[in-house]
Amino acid sequence: xxxxxxxxxxxxxxxxxxxxxxxxxxxxxxxxxxxxxxxxxxxxxxxxxxxxxxxxxxxxxxxxxxxxxxxxxxxxxxxxxxxxxxxxxxxxxxxxxxxxxxxxxxxxxxxxxxxxxxxxxxxxxxxxxxxxxxxxxxxxxxxxxxxxxxxxxxxxxxxxxxxxxxxxxxxxxxxxxxxxxxxxxxxxxxxxxxxxxxxxxxxxxxxxxxxxxxxxxxxxxxxxxxxxxxxxxxxxxxxxxxxxxxxxxxxxxxxxxxxxxx
Amino acid sequence: xxxxxxxxxxxxxxxxxxxxxxxxxxxxxxxxxxxxxxxxxxxxxxxxxxxxxxxxxxxxxxxxxxxxxxxxxxxxxxxxxxxxxxxxxxxxxxxxxxxxxxxxxxxxxxxxxxxxxxxxxxxxxxxxxxxxxxxxxxxxxxxxxxxxxxxxxxxxxxxxxxxxxxxxxxxxxxxxxxxxxxxxxxxxxxxxxxxxxxx
Numbered sequence: 001x002x003x004x005x006x007x008x009x010x011x012x013x014x015x016x017x018x019x020x021x022x023x024x025x026x027x028x029x030x031x032x033x034x035x036x037x038x039x040x041x042x043x044x045x046x047x048x049x050x051x052x053x054x055x056x057x058x059x060x061x062x063x064x065x066x067x068x069x070x071x072x073x074x075x076x077x078x079x080x081x082x083x084x085x086x087x088x089x090x091x092x093x094x095x096x097x098x099x100x101x102x103x104x105x106x107x108x109x110x111x112x113x114x115x116x117x118x119x120x121x122x123x124x125x126x127x128x129x130x131x132x133x134x135x136x137x138x139x140x141x142x143x144x145x146x147x148x149x150x151x152x153x154x155x156x157x158x159x160x161x162x163x164x165x166x167x168x169x170x171x172x173x174x175x176x177x178x179x180x181x182x183x184x185x186x187x188x189x190x191x192x193x194x195x196x197x198x199x200x201x202x203x204x205x206x207x208x209x210x211x212x213x214x215x216x217x218x219x220x221x222x223x224x225x226x227x228x229x230x231x232x233x234x235x236x237x238x239x240x241x242x243x244x245x246x247x248x249x250x251x252x253x254x255x256x257x258x259x260x261x262x
Numbered sequence: 263x264x265x266x267x268x269x270x271x272x273x274x275x276x277x278x279x280x281x282x283x284x285x286x287x288x289x290x291x292x293x294x295x296x297x298x299x300x301x302x303x304x305x306x307x308x309x310x311x312x313x314x315x316x317x318x319x320x321x322x323x324x325x326x327x328x329x330x331x332x333x334x335x336x337x338x339x340x341x342x343x344x345x346x347x348x349x350x351x352x353x354x355x356x357x358x359x360x361x362x363x364x365x366x367x368x369x370x371x372x373x374x375x376x377x378x379x380x381x382x383x384x385x386x387x388x389x390x391x392x393x394x395x396x397x398x399x400x401x402x403x404x405x406x407x408x409x410x411x412x413x414x415x416x417x418x419x420x421x422x423x424x425x426x427x428x429x430x431x432x433x434x435x436x437x438x439x440x441x442x443x444x445x446x447x448x449x450x451x452x453x454x455x456x457x458x459x460x461x
Binding site: 062063229232236239240241242243246247249250251253254255257258259 | 356359360363364366367395419420421422425426429430431433434443446447450454
């Protein structure tokens with residue numbers, strides 16, 4: 001309940017710092033036009049060493065194995081229906097809330113998830129990233145009105161790091177395992193599903209005393225808010241791809257691989 | 263006199279092709295992106311008109327052969343010349359459809375050019391699309407053909423388009439054969455053409 005109250009009170013004040021930071025953002029120098037040139041670096045060959053060269057000699061390994069395709073496609077269908085008949089209408093209504101306020105809600109949730117990112121960065125011995133996350137938490141929780149704004153990101157340039165326990169496992173060589181499409185949660189894998197469960201323990205809202213319905217409202221608010229900020233991605237893929245299921249599976253696998261490598 | 267004229271035209275021709283060749287890969291990307299953004303930022307055009315204007319702006323800068331080959335991967339080898347040709351033709355239409363559909367989502371933003379790496383006939387250009395809503399890293403992979411830099415893959419937020427298409431199309435070809443893939447692409451294109459008609 002406290003959190004809900006804090007949210008409402010802080011929302012009333014969103015206008016002031018928003019204006020402050022908006023002014024700040026526009027004065028940020030653009031790096032457009034300046035191109036750093038280096039003829040060669042170590043990452044370069046890696047980027048070109050795609051196994052799908054001009055003459056592949058064998059069937060390339062699938063990005064992720066999917067023996068549960070039947071179940072996964074079923075869940076994909078369920079999520080698709082949930083999206084169009086439940087989430088989307090609600091998110092559409094939610095768009096009546098001014099965009100900056102929704103952005104703040106998103107920042108707020110993101111700030112609450114700091115323990116997950118910081119702990120996993122630490123577990124991977126990425127000390128610099130751990131520091132960035134902790135610094136972000138300090139700055140955004142105070143100057144950023146309890147996490148509603150992200151001055152650490154756009155004033156100090158401390159960008160959020162994407163870390164979770166699935167990535168930590170991947171970092172230490174655990175393979176993704178089977179692809180797993182989860183109801184409500186979407187694309188995942190055995191490894192990343194386990195990671196999600198583990199990360200739950202670092203979610204501070206678990207330890208705040210509130211009624212059950214308050215907890216679940218809070219949990220459902222996040223995806224709805226996120227959807228209201230980004231209404232195009234899923235529908236774009238669904239419209240354009242020959243088989244959206246396959247497209248999303250490949251994108252998920254690539255995205256996770258890249259995040260683990262970082 | 264005639265000889266001098268021939269020499270002169272030859273020189274002119276050579277210098278212009280040298281000029282063309284001197285357009286580096288990141289400059290090339292900048293040119294393409296700017297030409298597209300110029301259309302997108304025009305307030306006097308509606309969505310349908312913008313689609314028409316942008317259509318074709320990008321296509322000539324894509325290396326269709328390289329892209330199709332990489333997209334089909336192992337299946338490219340098994341394909342007959344006719345199937346390769348057919349696939350290339352259909353795939354180009356799918357790509358165009360996809361990026362034309364994205365125009366609707368665009369609501370302002372700029373592109374920062376971050377890094378250019380060139381090795382022999384290949385180049386990787388790192389850019390970032392920045393708007394008030396989001397920042398998306400976009401990487402272009404290019405190949406040089408007859409002095410001209412052409413795009414053969416786009417990597418958006420670390421997701422390679424070629425790799426994504428390859429994974430999806432590969433499974434479709436394995437399950438349903440080339441004819442199955444072609445039929446699906448044709449259905450999709452017809453569906454989209456009907457939707458565009460309504461605009």
